[in-house]
Amino acid sequence: MAYIEAGIGADRKRKAVEEGQRVSFLFPYSQQVDQLDAKAFDESGQELYYYGYPKEAVNIFDDKDLKWHE
Numbered sequence: 001m002a003y004i005e006a007g008i009g010a011d012r013k014r015k016a017v018e019e020g021q022r023v024s025f026l027f028p029y030s031q032q033v034d035q036l037d038a039k040a041f042d043e044s045g046q047e048l049y050y051y052g053y054p055k056e057a058v059n060i061f062d063d064k065d066l067k068w069h070e
Contacts, residue, residue, distance in 0.1 A: 001018070002016070002048075003015060004039070004040050006036045006037065006051075007025070007036060011029070012037075036051075037050075038052070040068065049069060055069075
């Protein structure tokens with residue numbers, strides 16, 4: 001089954017997902033969502049998407065760019 005991983009260090013969590021399903025994570029600390037290193041994987045463990053800003057964004061960020069990227 002496909003899954004999403006998110007978190008920092010030892011607090012990294014994994015949750016199984018199905019298409020169209022919403023998933024939420026609860027961590028014992030406060031962190032900006034783009035700093036949680038969220039990644040989506042297929043059934044075989046291949047990374048499909050990451051959540052955050054585009055990798056080419058350096059200093060200028062648009063809130064519309066904070067999303068899942070291939």
